[in-house]
Structures are given as structure tokens and as C-alpha cells.
Amino acid sequence: MHVLVCEDDELIASGIVAGLGAQGFTVERVATAAAARAMLKAATFDIMVLDLGLPDEDGLKLLQQQRSQGLEIPVLILTARDSVTNRVDGLQAGADDYLLKPFDLRELAARLQTLLRRVAGRRVNLIEHGRLAYDPSSRETFLGGEPVDLSRREQALLQALLHNKGRVLSSEQLKDSVYGFNDELESNALNVHIHHLRRKLGNGIVETVRGLGYRLGTADGGAADDGENAS
Known part of the structure; x- marks a missing residue:
């Protein structure tokens, strides 16, 4: 955040x-x-x-x-x-x-x-989304009850999506959530983190909305390919 x-x-x-x-x-x-x-x-x-x-x-x-x-x-x-x-x-x-x-x-x-x-609109700290569970306090991620190791950037990206369920976030909005102003950022850095998140939590976890940005999808634990989902 x-x-x-x-x-x-x-x-x-x-x-x-x-x-x-x-x-x-x-x-x-x-x-x-x-x-x-x-x-x-x-x-x-x-x-x-x-x-x-x-x-x-x-x-x-x-x-x-x-x-x-x-x-x-x-x-x-x-x-x-x-x-x-x-x-x-x-x-x-x-x-x-x-x-x-x-x-x-x-x-x-x-x-x-x-x-x-x-x-x-949550009463407890644990964020649940289908088979996915994420605790912002402990920064632990579980998929189907099994722990998933996420990097700090991947956690920040996941939190931004989970806190904005149903909303489309632009690339700039996601970058603001994941990176600081003083971070040196390569042009494809966000895409790399999205790819890693898809690989670990399922290809559907991040949906691409063409021309607008990204939104939270479903966590299925399937392997991600090199392409992106589109809406």
C-alpha cells in the first residue's frame, strides 16, 4: 500500500x-x-x-x-x-x-x-478471495491452504489489486502502489511482477483490460503463460 x-x-x-x-x-x-x-x-x-x-x-x-x-x-x-x-x-x-x-x-x-x-469493508485483517488468502499484517499468502512465497513487490501488487476488487487500475496507479518515487524503474518492471504473480497464483489472478489497465481476477493456482488475459 x-x-x-x-x-x-x-x-x-x-x-x-x-x-x-x-x-x-x-x-x-x-x-x-x-x-x-x-x-x-x-x-x-x-x-x-x-x-x-x-x-x-x-x-x-x-x-x-x-x-x-x-x-x-x-x-x-x-x-x-x-x-x-x-x-x-x-x-x-x-x-x-x-x-x-x-x-x-x-x-x-x-x-x-x-x-x-x-x-x-472488512472486519478482519485476513483478505480472502476464492482459494487465495492474504494477511497484510504478517504478509503471508496462502493458495488452497498452502503457503506461497511472494517478493515484497509482488505482495504490494497483490494488495493493490485485493483492495480494489472490481476496479480497473491503470499501470500508473499500480506503479504508485508498488514503487517509491526514488526507485529506479525499468520499463517492463510492472509486467515482470504481473507475470510472476500469475505464475504463482494462477494466470487469471491479474486480468488485463485493454487500453485501460488491470483488475483482480481469480486465483486458481494454474501455470501462467507468456501472454496476458484480455477483456
Whole structure:
């Protein structure tokens, strides 16, 4: 899942980026409200972690402005402002959760997974799709009850598809979910990961919609060929 972290404290930000990255999130970090606006326009994100004490603008103002312009992704406020009034203001401004500093990275990751689960309409963390089962917390994948070893990129690709059942995602949207802005990306990288996912989970797991992009298909465990399904 693609996370935008807006945090100006270098030490805190580096810890968040490293900690969430280790748990399978693709993370972009910015330090100002202006940079956050630019990043939200440039890429697709699944969730946002927002500090309130930004150097160029209060985070609440940024959140209110983005919500008024149609920002729909979950937003978790991460701040040292600990009064009840602060929390109420944050939630009323459009935040979906509110976490105080200092915090535990495990709790932050768990809260983000909970928000993503809520958006997807699930009550439990385990995502089941036919014979496929995937746990975002442990990053374990099972097909017909048997474990399947997926790389970090393959997991990110699978999560993006599972969180968007029925939706067609463009190549750019999938790249945003799988790769960071600073990753060096070869032109066929996404196709390579799609091929590997099909080989491991069945050729039908990723459906190609010609001229539009890709969507989640069925997991059957069959061997993939070098071609692609089309709709």
C-alpha cells in the first residue's frame, strides 16, 4: 500500500519510513504542506500520515483544504497535541484516526492496516478471495491452504489489486502502489511482477483490460503463460 507521510522531524520521519517499509508499505515522505499538496497531485496514495506542526502551514488547514477538494483517502494525524480539544478538532477536520507522539511503530502500522481494512469493508485483517488468502499484517499468502512465497513487490501488487476488487487500475496507479518515487524503474518492471504473480497464483489472478489497465481476477493456482488475459 502506498503511504504519504507528511512529517518535518527528520528523526521521526526516517523511523516511520524504515519501519513501515519493513512491513511492506511503499512510503513517500514530505516535510511541508506545500510538498504534500504537490505529492497528492502527482501520485495515487492509499493512506496519509499527517503531522500538524508543519513549518509552512498548520496540518489541520492542509487537511481541511484537501478534504474540501475531494481527498477521500484515510488520514491519520500523528502529533504531540494531546488535548481532547485537539483530537476533536482533528477528527472534525476530516482525520480518520489520531495518534499521539511518542508512539510505537507497531501501533502505527496496526492503525494504518485497520483504516485500510475499514475502507475495504472488512472486519478482519485476513483478505480472502476464492482459494487465495492474504494477511497484510504478517504478509503471508496462502493458495488452497498452502503457503506461497511472494517478493515484497509482488505482495504490494497483490494488495493493490485485493483492495480494489472490481476496479480497473491503470499501470500508473499500480506503479504508485508498488514503487517509491526514488526507485529506479525499468520499463517492463510492472509486467515482470504481473507475470510472476500469475505464475504463482494462477494466470487469471491479474486480468488485463485493454487500453485501460488491470483488475483482480481469480486465483486458481494454474501455470501462467507468456501472454496476458484480455477483456
